[in-house]
Amino acid sequence: PVYLDYNATAPLRSEAHEAIMEAFQHAGNASSLHHAGQDAAARVDRGRRQVASLLNCAPGELIFTSGATEANNLALRACHTPDTVLVISAVEHPAVLETARSLTADRPDLLVELPVDADGIVDLDPLRFVCARRQLSVVSVMSANNETGVLTDLKPIIKLAHEAGALVHTDATQQVGRVPLDLAELEVDLLSLSAHKFGGPQGVGALFIRRGASLPYRPLLTGGGQERGWRAGTLNVPGIAGTGAAAQAAQHHLAEEVQRVGALRMLLESELKLRVPGCRINGARAQRLPGVTSVTFPGTPADAVLAAMPEVAASQGSACASGAPTPSHVLLAMGLSRDDADATVRYSFGFATTKHDIGHAVDATVRAVEHVRAALAAGAE
Numbered sequence: 087p088v089y090l091d092y093n094a095t096a097p098l099r100s101e102a103h104e105a106i107m108e109a110f111q112h113a114g115n116a117s118s119l120h121h122a123g124q125d126a127a128a129r130v131d132r133g134r135r136q137v138a139s140l141l142n143c144a145p146g147e148l149i150f151t152s153g154a155t156e157a158n159n160l161a162l163r164a165c166h167t168p169d170t171v172l173v174i175s176a177v178e179h180p181a182v183l184e185t186a187r188s189l190t191a192d193r194p195d196l197l198v199e200l201p202v203d204a205d206g207i208v209d210l211d212p213l214r215f216v217c218a219r220r221q222l223s224v225v226s227v228m229s230a231n232n233e234t235g236v237l238t239d240l241k242p243i244i245k246l247a248h249e250a251g252a253l254v255h256t257d258a259t260q261q262v263g264r265v266p267l268d269l270a271e272l273e274v275d276l277l278s279l280s281a282h283k284f285g286g287p288q289g290v291g292a293l294f295i296r297r298g299a300s301l302p303y304r305p306l307l308t309g310g311g312q313e314r315g316w317r318a319g320t321l322n323v324p325g326i327a328g329t330g331a332a333a334q335a336a337q338h339h340l341a342e343e344v345q346r347v348g349a350l351r352m353l354l355e356s357e358l359k360l361r362v363p364g365c366r367i368n369g370a371r372a373q374r375l376p377g378v379t380s381v382t383f384p385g386t387p388a389d390a391v392l393a394a395m396p397e398v399a400a401s402q403g404s405a406c407a408s409g410a411p412t413p414s415h416v417l418l419a420m421g422l423s424r425d426d427a428d429a430t431v432r433y434s435f436g437f438a439t440t441k442h443d444i445g446h447a448v449d450a451t452v453r454a455v456e457h458v459r460a461a462l463a464a465g466a467e
């Protein structure tokens with residue numbers, strides 16, 4: 087079997103596994119003052135420093151959460167003011183899209199969804215327009231798309247939003263640990279990440295809140311006051327230790343992995359284009375994550391293609407949306423027809439993927455597409 091669904095979740099790195107198991111062997115609540123508590127607090131501190139190092143921010147600017155869904159909710163709900171405009175892109179993950187829609191449910195005129203072009207690049211003209219005319223609270227645009235890997239050039243967005251007095255949030259879940267991201271240079275106010283996309287455990291994430299960012303203090307969870315009051319609840323010490331270890335490993339190998347994984351993507355795409363007539367790479371002209379290929383096999387439903395290659399774990403659209411009857415909102419926003427959106431397979435890969443895996447996936451895909459096309463042709467006769 088070949089695992090090419092890193093955007094749904096990446097494998098656990100051995101460094102993370104080790105840190106998690108070690109933390110599990112030591113009882114201790116990071117808030118307790120005795121030696122066991124202090125041991126737990128030290129693991130949390132180390133994890134926080136390791137994540138901060140990957141992002142080049144201060145450890146105190148990170149709030150640990152249960153994942154990027156919670157981090158996105160915390161960011162948007164903390165920033166939202168009922169009478170100002172919230173700006174997002176049309177291709178956001180549902181954790182942002184649905185949160186923004188629920189916050190503006192009774193005032194849909196206060197939500198602006200920036201469209202994207204055929205390559206998935208966000209159109210900034212509507213942002214310029216609202217910045218000039220309306221009062222904004224927050225602009226939230228993802229740094230890398232989970233379905234296509236298309237990267238956003240955040241700098242012009244930050245400039246426009248800050249000039250208009252708005253805060254900038256980015257859902258960087260798919261970028262962190264995969265492509266360098268330097269928070270000393272990228273002046274976003276808030277950033278969400280999730281550990282399980284870079285080799286940490288599922289169920290742990292973080293929200294970066296830039297020191298000095300003026301946002302209303304509005305936690306989602308109130309209670310014992312952990313995480314400086316931003317997120318109450320006993321800290322997930324093993325999860326945070328594993329997240330830190332994964333962040334450190336990702337940082338250590340980042341530059342070489344960008345090259346190596348990028349070469350794998352080139353191989354996958356050139357082979358598919360050569361061997362599967364008519365296939366199209368989505369977002370081909372945009373800057374993209376090294377480890378994601380979204381490919382449309384026109385006339386060939388992706389669910390049938392995936393079913394015909396059970397040894398390859400790839401996905402149809404995003405994991406969160408698959409199984410649901412609705413086509414990908416991301417691909418539709420890029421102008422694909424419903425049929426083409428339904429005929430799209432996402433391969434996502436990373437640190438543990440080999441050239442052999444890619445070769446295997448190409449061979450399996452070529453056979454699967456031929457099989458499905460032949461079956462459809464036979465059925466049509």
Ligand code: PMP
Pocket residue numbers: 093094152153154155156179181228230231232257259260279280281289290291406
């Ligand atoms: N944002 C993006 C862009 C994602 O890809 C995901 C994971 N599918 C999430 C948010 C949600 O992350 P989590 O699973 O940690 O809640």
